[in-house]
Amino acid sequence: MTFTVRAITLDLDDTVWPIAPAIDRAEAALDAWLQRHVPGAAARWPLEARQRLRSQVDLDRPHLAHDMTTQRRWMLERMLEEAGEDPALAEDAYEAYFAARCEVEHYGDSVPALDRLAARVPLAALSNGNACLRRIGLIHLFRFQLGAGEHGAPKPDPGIFHAACEQLGCPPAQVLHVGDDLETDIAGAHRAGLRTCWINRNGDGPHGRHPAGLPGPDLEFPTLAALADWLDAAHPQESPRP
Template identity: 75%
Template sequence: MHFFPVRAITLDLDDTVWPIAPAIDRAEDALDAWLQRHAPRAAARWPLAARRRLRQQCDLERPHRAHDMTAQRRWMIERMLAEAGEDVALGSSAYDAYFAARCEVEHYDDSVPSLERMAARLPLAALSNGNACLRTIGLMHLFRFQLGAGEHGAGKPEPGIFHAACARLGHDPGVVLHVGDDVRTDIEGAQRAGLRTVWINREGATWPRRMPPPDLEFTTLTALADWLDAALHPESMSA
């Protein structure tokens, strides 16, 4: 088994700690229900397919804000209300309904026990391009902090967000381990920033041959927690 020094861990959230698709589906259903109740003309004007097209259009029209999912979603909802002739002031309540459901995540079975094991050994930081709130979800006690693309001003795979997290953790990138599911934003991005990497490959995908492989690859966070237990054992590794 290959060991190397690790002093802290940064973790992606969506599709690493929980699957994102069910949460987004719930959020869209919640928004649709809210619109039907409070802004019926917007509900009729903006069914799900139209909302998805508009969401893409928002990023095309405001690429400088594409990293900030909260800002883009709020702007999108206000635009929906305005174009349907509804009161734009309703936008905040509509977004709140969407976001509450977006944070109703269903963790992978291995996630919480593994995070608890890892947090007992090393400081953890959440590093996400999404906008889920760990306090609302109930996992913030396991993390030193949560840093999102919207807060930082740019998202993964840009190196700046990785370096900002390392600075807050108080460690050089070379002893920080980034954990994530996305080949480009998580693994390639962290590699470029000088971090060690773990690819959580739950679906059994094949690593792209054109890219340098991650330091570690596991199908579950449990396997990563097991590796940490062994790597941090004084007889396994000196650091």
């Protein structure tokens, strides 16, 4: 299948890098910070208790469930206060967590593929997470990064896709959204009028992973490198953008 692609929006977590190792690293960094600076809070809030509290925070403040940064900071303030510590320390605790959360390990194909894609069309990051591409060192490959917290609503809400298209200066039908999640990325972008590409790194077939009634992707590849190959083949006469 070929169609016009004037810009690409990309999901980040589990598309450019696996999220689980980054979260494990972040929780370990937070544990170390708590044990060093507020050992009473560390004893009161081991990992399992923090995970339960994190889920409860979204239930208590559903209007902010899309904003992971705000919810995490408020959670840390609550942890410290309930442990009898100064809640003002939450900012330092968050920095320890977030710095490690941004120490991602890219999939082997990701960075070379992003280099190739960015040489052809503008890229924009479109994520429900809160990773910082500037800290990670990839912001130079992207026109901008738009997160659910910044926008005010997460994927699959069509508004976040439309906001990205407007900022890119392209109609939705000429923007390809790339991601790993069939509901938030593929169905959400499809409903917003974008073309879609499912990065299916696990080789999962449509049965069992594709929820009934959701639209399928326009493209499906196991890696971002394969997507870059497709873009080169689908638009062979186009010169790389300056």
